[in-house]
Ligand SMILES: [Zn+2]
């Protein structure tokens with residue numbers, strides 16, 4: 001299988017700017033998105049191909065390497081050292097943002113663009129030399145609302161199959177190599193008789209690859225990979241929504257016998273906040289206000305994601321009135337805009353009064369009569385039929 005030119009795949013010229021590449025990528029990704037082409041495997045392949053090309057061309061360093069060496073720049077074994085033995089530290093990986101999530105109108109529904117890659121999926125093809133792509137992994141991460149709002153750097157530890165350090169992922173002991181399998185003569189299939197039938201089945205010795213390693217690596221038993229605790233750095237973008245998925249490229253399970261690694265998908269769960277509720281990019285909260293302040297008007301301390309702020313409320317503020325603090329909501333994932341904070345004030349009725357306070361309030365009630373109570377009056381108007 002020959003690999004197509006990345007520029008050709010993304011339908012851009014070799015001198016295209018990053019923006020041009022991004023635009024073309026989004027257009028093509030939407031067009032070939034598997035959700036839009038259910039059951040169409042060429043669309044799915046195309047979609048993956050577009051993603052792979054974009055991953056390289058959007059990264060200045062990788063793009064330069066590709067321009068110079070072509071696909072060979074990313075060939076197996078050509079890549080840099082993988083962390084070394086026992087939980088090496090990976091470079092901070094590019095996170096592939098959910099570019100399709102929030103798209104203005106509608107609630108977006110959390111994107112879900114990568115969902116089809118989880119579980120299920122077609123079995124990974126195994127090549128003749130026994131190389132096999134590693135599985136994709138899923139990691140569920142809880143973050144706080146503040147972290148979702150402003151973005152954050154995270155480091156996670158996952159125990160996953162990593163390339164074996166003793167045999168550099170080949171599965172072969174030092175000086176040993178892969179030789180044709182004796183049981184199947186290198187065909188990968190063996191014929192067995194079952195009564196009248198002859199059944200061809202995958203050779204159990206070489207698992208269909210037709211090759212076995214003379215002396216398997218003693219550390220990994222010839223698998224080429226071993227369970228290793230690995231630390232991975234992640235950059236969570238500001239404005240991310242609950243349920244979003246981030247892809248950390250090549251941070252999934254190592255491939256079998258030096259096959260390419262899978263990807264790691266990080267699913268974001270935003271913890272419920274004690275004070276704020278989020279809806280898209282807006283925040284909502286309720287703030288109690290003393291009866292006297294609501295009546296006379298005044299300043300109120302209200303919480304925001306960045307700490308306390310002052311809110312001026314007018315005299316005669318009714319319980320349940322909402323005030324908007326512009327730009328104090330959640331930053332948008334895809335633009336520089338920011339949502340609002342809606343503060344709903346709840347008037348508190350004093351429940352414990354001392355004798356003096358009680359007397360004063362009684363005096364106040366007497367002074368008021370029923371006169372100055374607009375809400376009550378309109379209510380009485382509407383309900384008058386019931387009070388006859
Ligand atoms: Zn065999």
Ligand SMILES: [Zn+2]
Pocket residue numbers: 164165166167168169170171172217218219220221222223224225
């Ligand atoms: Zn090994």
